[in-house]
Amino acid sequence: MKFIPISPADYPQLKKHFVHQKYILSSYSLSGICAWNNCAFNNYFSVIDGGIAVMESHINNPAQRWLLLPVCPSAEKAPSDLVALVREAGVEEVRFVPNDYVARFGHELEKHFTVTRNDHYDDYIYSREDLSQLKGHKYSKKRNLIKQFEKEYVLAGRAEVRRIMPEDVPACRTFLDEWYEHNRLKFADWTDELGCEKNALLQTLENFNMRVMASKSSSNVPKPPGKTTSALERIIKCIFLIAK
Numbered sequence: 471m472k473f474i475p476i477s478p479a480d481y482p483q484l485k486k487h488f489v490h491q492k493y494i495l496s497s498y499s500l501s502g503i504c505a506w507n508n509c510a511f512n513n514y515f516s517v518i519d520g521g522i523a524v525m526e527s528h529i530n531n532p533a534q535r536w537l538l539l540p541v542c543p544s545a546e547k548a549p550s551d552l553v554a555l556v557r558e559a560g561v562e563e564v565r566f567v568p569n570d571y572v573a574r575f576g577h578e579l580e581k582h583f584t585v586t587r588n589d590h591y592d593d594y595i596y597s598r599e600d601l602s603q604l605k606g607h608k609y610s611k612k613r614n615l616i617k618q619f620e621k622e623y624v625l626a627g628r629a630e631v632r633r634i635m636p637e638d639v640p641a642c643r644t645f646l647d648e649w650y651e652h653n654r655l656k657f658a659d660w661t662d663e664l665g666c667e668k669n670a671l672l673q674t675l676e677n678f679n680m681r682v683m684a685s686k687s688s689s690n691v692p693k694p695p696g697k698t699t700s701a702l703e704r705i706i707k708c709i710f711l712i713a714k
Contacts, residue, residue, distance in 0.1 A: 471558045473514035473525050478504045478677040480515070487521045490543040497538060497566035505673045509666040516559075520545050523555060526565070536563040539571060549575050553582040556713045566591060567709040583711035639675050646671055 476484075481504055488500040496502055503524070507513045511526040521542030528534040537559055540547045547555065556564060564583070572579060579585060599605070604613050623629035634642065650668045654661055 471516055471523075471560075473516045473523075473559070476503060476507055476513040476515050476524075478673065480504075481677075484515065484522065487541045487543060491541050492543070492546070493539060493541075493568050493571070495566050495568050498541065504677075505670040506666065507673070509669050518542070518555070520547075523559065525559060525561065535561045536565045537561055538566055539564060539568075546571075549579045549582045552711075553713055562713050564711040564713075567711055569709060572709050579711070581714075583713055586710045586712065588710055642675055643672070646675070 474480075481500060484500055488498070491498055503513050508529065510529060512529055512532065514525045514527075516523045516525070518540060519542075521540055521544075523540050524538040525535055526538065527536075537556060540552070540555060552564060556562065565588075572585060600609070604616075619629075624631055646668060650664060653664055657664065
């Protein structure tokens with residue numbers, strides 16, 4: 471089984487597999503995979519029957535490898551197929567498994583894998599309306615900060631707010647360099663994390679003209695069913711599977 475390193479140039483050919491995929495963890499966002507590649511993890515893909523398999527390895531320990539659930543929009547892989555894929559890939563784990571996959575397969579999954587939960591990687595799914603409109607008392611402070619910025623900078627002619635265009639990329643890169651240097655000194659204990667943030671943004675900016683990088687959290691995530699008044703719609707548990 472041959473795995474190929476993922477790069478932004480692979481986005482067009484891989485996109486068709488991700489457009490209708492059903493897994494709602496952010497790990498299954500193709501734009502996020504491309505942007506955050508070569509940071510904490512290195513990402514690889516292999517074409518399989520019905521879709522692709524994605525493998526990740528730890529950047530500081532390449533021998534530490536695992537799979538994501540196969541991205542096969544037309545036919546989800548059952549646990550028996552999944553364990554066969556794990557063995558063919560030469561790994562022992564499947565990480566970042568949404569809890570709804572575990573709920574669907576239950577006992578069948580436990581026949582082939584030891585199922586463990588990692589709270590550190592839980593994802594938070596927010597209401598699109600809450601984040602775009604900032605309605606209600608919960609977001610009053612953020613609305614006030616925006617109004618304060620508009621009054622002191624935009625209306626005063628000190629700043630202009632507009633959509634980022636390709637010609638703005640050099641200025642964005644300069645700002646990003648300044649942002650990183652300022653925060654690298656301010657948050658010395660978070661240098662690795664800040665470096666990852668910077669690299670992901672650079673990947674996005676460098677591929678801006680290709681329109682490769684969409685929002686990390688939006689296009690691939692189906693909206694959870696039901697209506698909620700809370701900004702936090704639900705927590706998506708992150709499961710690790712270890713082959714038996």
